[in-house]
Amino acid sequence: MAAIAVERTLSAFTPLTTQRLTLRPLRPSDAEELHRLINDWEISRTLAEVPFPYPRELADQWIASTAKQLADGAAYHLGVTEQEGAREVIVGGVGLRIDRERRAGKLGYWVGRRYWGRGIGGEAARRMAHWALANLDLDQLEATVAEGNLASIAILQRIGFRQISAGRESLLVRGGAHDVLHFAASRDDLFDEPLAAPDAPKPLLLVAACALIDSDGRVLLARRPEGKRMAGLWEFPGGKLEPQETPEAALIRELREELGIEIATACLAPFAFASHPYERFHLLMPLYLCRRWSGRPAAREGQALAWVKPEKLVDYPMPEADRPLIPLLRDFL
DSSP states (O other): OOHHHHHHHHHHSOOEEOSSOEEEEOOGGGHHHHHHHHSOHHHHTTSTTOOSSOOHHHHHHHHHHHHHHHHHTSEEEEEEEEEETTEEEEEEEEEEEEETTTTEEEEEEEEOGGGTTSSHHHHHHHHHHHHHHHHSSOSEEEEEEETTOHHHHHHHHHHTOEEEEEEEEEOTTTOSEEEEEEEEEOHHHHHOOOOOOTTSOOOEEEEEEEEEBOTTSOEEEEEOOTTSTTTTOEEOSEEEOOTTOOHHHHHHHHHHHHHOOBOOGGGOEEEEEEEEEOSSOEEEEEEEEEOOOBSOOOOSSSOEEEEEOGGGGGGSOOOTTTTTHHHHHHHHO
C-alpha cells in the first residue's frame, strides 16, 4: 500500500482502550520494538505462524500486511501498548481473522516475555472480543491453543470462551502436527450474567419497542452497543419500563433519550407483542408502529442506526424475541 493509503487506513480505526492498555493498528515505526519482543523462542513456540529466529525485515512486511488486511476488513491485527511515563511502549499484540461466510472471527494474542504475569493478555483479549461481537457482523469467536499452553487456556476460559473440541494442527516453529484445543464464544458466553439457581423463578422483564417508519416505508433498527447484553445485534428502538410506567410513556422517554426525537402518545399504534423465555428472564415486549415524530433520529448512546426496507429486515441479526415480529411487520408494510 502507498504511504498515504496506509496512514489513511491507520487513522480511520479508532483505538480500543482499557484502564491501562491501548489496542491500535501497528505502524511502520513499531517494527524495531515489535521485533525485539517477538524474536523470542518462548513467544514463537506458542504462535502457529511465527518463525524463530524472527528476521528483522519480516516485522516490516508483517506490519505492511496488517494495514492492508485492516483496510479490506479481512483481519484486525493490533499492537497492545501501555504508557511508561510519557512514552508509549508495545507490550504485545492481539488479532482477529474474519471468516465472513461463517460469520466467525479467530482470536489470537501474545505478550512480550518481560510483561508476563500482569494480566495483559486477558485484558487485551477480552477488550478485542467484546469489541468484535459488538461492532462486526459476527456470531461467534474462535481460538486455537496448543494443548500445553496452560496460561493461554486459562485466559480464554476466564474471559468466557468454552472448549468445543481437540485436534492436531501444524505449528511452524515446532514442525509437524501437534495437539491443540479449540475454543469458541458467542454473545451469551461473553455478555450474559451467571444463571440463577435452576429452581428459581424467572423474573418478567417488560420492554416496549417501536418500529419507526419513514416516508419511504423503511424501518429504523438500532444496533446494541458494546457494553450491553446482546451487543452487536439489531433491534427496534425502545427500552425497559420504569415502575408504574405505561408502555407508551416508556417509549416516549426512551426514544427521546436514545434518538433525540419527540413522539406524541396518539402517534403510537399498538401492532404486536413478543413473549419469549430467555435463560435468565422472560421477556414481554409490545411493539408499536410510529410514522410521525418531531426531530431527526440520531444515535445518542453509541449505537449504530440503519433505515431498512421491510424485505431486508431478515438480513439483520436480531435477538430471538424480535425475530417472529419480522414477517408480521414485513407483510403489513
